Amino acid sequence: MSTIFYSQVNKTVQKELIARGTAGTTNRTTAAIDYMVSKIANVLIEAYDTKPTADTKAMPKFGTLGGTTVRAGAYMPSGETGFLNDKLRPANRIPPVITGLSIAINDQSKSYINKASVTILVPDATTDMDGDFGMEAIYCKPGRYVKIAIIHPASALLTEGILEDDGLPSTDFLKTLYPNTDATSLRKINELYFQGRITTFSYTYNSDGTLELTFELIGTSNTYADILVYVDNKPSDTPTGTQPTNQVTSLYTSLSDEVNAIKKTYEEKGINDFEHLVANTTDQSILVGKPYVIGNINSSTTRMVSLGYLIQHINTKLTTAVGARIHCDDVVCKSNYYERLVSATPCKILLWRGKTDLLHDTYKFDIPAKDRLTPPTTPDVSLQMFPNIKKADIKTDGFSVVAENSSYSLPSRIYIDLELIRTLIEKIETKKNPSINNFLIELSREIAENTGNAIIMALIQHPTIFDALIYYDTNYVTTGNAPALEFVLPVFATKTGASVVREFSLTSNVPNSVKNMVFGIDSNKTGTQRVTTYNPYIYADAETRIQLAKDWELEHHQAVYALAEQKEKIAKKPENDEQIIKDSKQILEKYVTYFTDDIVKSIGNNKSIFPMDLEFTIDGINGFKFGDVLNFNGLPKRYTDSFVFTVLGIEHTVSNEGEWTTKIKCNPRIRIKE
Secondary structure, three states: OOOOOOEEOOHHHHHHHHHHHHEOOOEOOHHHHHHHHOOOOEEEEEEEOOOOOOOHHHOOEEEEEEHHHHHOHHHOOOOOOOOOOOOOOOOOOOOOEEEEEEEEEEEHHHOOEEEEEEEEEEOOHHHHOOOOOOHHHHHOOOOOEEEEEEEOOHHHOOOOOEOOOOOOOOHHHHHOOOOOOOHHHHOEOOEEEEEEEEEEEEEEEOOOOOEEEEEEEEEHHHHHHOOEOEOOOOOOOOOOOOOOOOOOOEHHHHHHHHHHHHHHHHHOOOOOOEEEEOOOOOOOEEEEEOOOOOOOOOOOOEEEEEHHHHHHHHHHHHOOOOOOEEEOOOOOOOEOOOOOOOOOOOOOEEOOOOOOOOOOOOEEOOOOHHHOOOOOOOOOOEEOOOOOOOEEOOOOOOOEEEOOOOEEEOHHHOEEEHHHHHHHHHHHHHOOOOEHHHHHHHHHHHHHHHOOOOOOEEEEEOOOOOOEEEEEEOOOOOOOOOOOOOEEEOOOHHHHOOOOEEEEEEEEOOOHHHHHHHHHHHHHHOOOOHHHHHHHHHHOOHHHHHHHHHHHHHHHHHHHHHHHHHHHHHHHOOOOOHHHHHHHHHHHHHHHHOOOOOHHHHHHHHOOEOOEEEEEEEEOOOOOOOOEEEEEOOOOHHHHHHEEEEEEEEEEEEOOOOOEEEEEEEEEEEOOOO
C-alpha cells in the first residue's frame, strides 16, 4: 500500500479544518471566537554544535531566540537586566528578534529538498553581532545545526489537535532505525518542527543603525543529498589506491572494488556467472556474468548491482559524518506491476526476473500463437539474460512479485551496470556539481527512459522522520484494499457556507511535452504519453466514452504486439544499436499507457499527473504530508469527477506579527469517477 504519493489526509487534520470552516458562521462559541482572534504563533530557534536528538534538554544549546525569552530579561524595559538599564547596551535597544520565517517541505520545484529561511532583526549591532548574544558567531556559520519550532497556543485549536496514528505503514520500520525521533511532538497539529543546517547567510545595515540578518538552512537529511561524489580515472578492474584529496570518496571505484572482491571469491570456486545476495536481505544483490548469448556469442562480462545495493553502499561509504540515510528497499518502496515490462537497454538497466524456468527468458516474442496479428520473423526468438548463472540466491520472483490478491514490482531490485554508474558520475562532474542528489536525478532519468516512464524515482524526505530520505517511485499510487479517500476541503463559502482558505488559485499551463493535447478528442492519436491519451476520455460524454473504450482495447492489443516484435529485435541485437534503443523506449512508453485493455483500469492504476497547478493558503497547521489527496467544493464538476489533487509541496510562513500560514501546492492526478 502506498501512502506517500497517494495518501489520506490525517483524520485529525480533517476534523480541525472542518471545525475551522464553521467558526464565525454556524459556530459562534467562545472557543470559536478565541480561535479567530488568538492565533499568534511563537517561533523558537536553537543552535547546536551537534545534530539535535529527541532528548534536546540534555544537549548543550545556545543562541536561543524567540519562544518565552522575549517576555523576560533584556527584552523588558526596566529591571536590572532590562534593555533600558543594561550598561552593556548603551543604545537602549532590545536584543535580536525573529521577524520572518519560511519553511518549504518537499517542494517539487526545489527537487523535493526541504529548506528554511530565517530573518532576524538586530537592533543594536555593536553589541549583538559580536558581543553577549553573538549573532554573527552563531548564525553566520554554514554547517551549524539549528532547530526551529512554530507553536500556536492551545486556543488556536478547535479539536483535540493530536494526529491520529494513520501515517505510513513503513513508519514503524523506519523508527527502529531512528530511535531518537521525538514522535510525541511531531503529532501536534498546532506545533511544527524543522531541523537543518545553515547553508548561506547575508546581512544588511540599515540607516537607523539596526541590522537585518538572514540565514538559510536545508533539512538535516537533505544535507546528505548534497554530499559530493567523484569518480577517478582508474580502470575498473584495479584497486582504488590513494583517493584524490578533494574527494569524500569515489563511489564508482569503491563499488568496483567491492564487486571485484566478491567476483574473485566465486572465480576461485570455478564460478564465472553468478548472482550474489547480501546476507539477510532480498534487495541488495550483485549480478555478474555474460548477459546474453543470442546475437553476440562473445559478449563480455557485465557487472551489475541492484538499486538497493547501490543505495546501501552510498549510505555506508558517504554518510557516517552526516547521520542521515536514504531508503530504497522492499519494505518501503514499490512500483506498479506491468506483465510484459522490460528494459529498453537490458545491458545497462535490467529488470531481472530471477533464475526461474518461467520468467528467465524475458526478451522473446511472448504473444500466444492464436492472438498474433502476423507471425514473428523467427518464431519465439529468445534472448536469455545471464543464461549461465549457476548460483541464484534470490528465491523470490525477482523484480516482479505476483500474488493472489496483489501484484507489484520492487524498484530496489532493478540491476544497474557499473559502467553506467561511472558514466552518470562523469556526466554530473562536467556540470561542476557532482552531488548525491544530482547523481540520483540522473539515475532516475535513466530508469524512466528505459522503462517507458513506468518507474520515475525521486528523492524525498520522510513526512515525519527528519533524518530519513526515501528514494521512491512517484508513479506508485496503488492503495490496495484500503483506498485513500480524498478530503473535500471547504473552500468556497458560497457553496457550503464554510471556508478555511485565505487564497486559492488553479492554473493550467500546457507544456511542450503534452502539446498534442490541443487536439482535444483526437489527442490520443498524436502521442503515447499517458496524459495525452487519457485526455479524450476525460472530456468526453458518456456515449463517446463507450466508443473510446473500444478504441482503447484495440490500441492495447497493438501496443502489446508492437512490444513483442521489438523484444525480438532486441534479442537479435541487444546492444550498440541506437535506433533499436530509441524505438524500444517509445514502444515501451506506449505499452505502459495501454498496458490493459480497460481504459478505466489503466487510468486507475496510473493516475498520471495532469498539467495544472493548484495552490491554497490556510491558517497555519501541521499534519499535511506529501501525497495527501484532496478535492474542493465549488470546482466545476468536470474537475471533481476527473481529478483528485495530491499534495506535492508545503510551505509554512510566519510573519513579523506572528501570523502563521500554510501554503499547499497540489497537482491533479487523473482518476475517473464513473
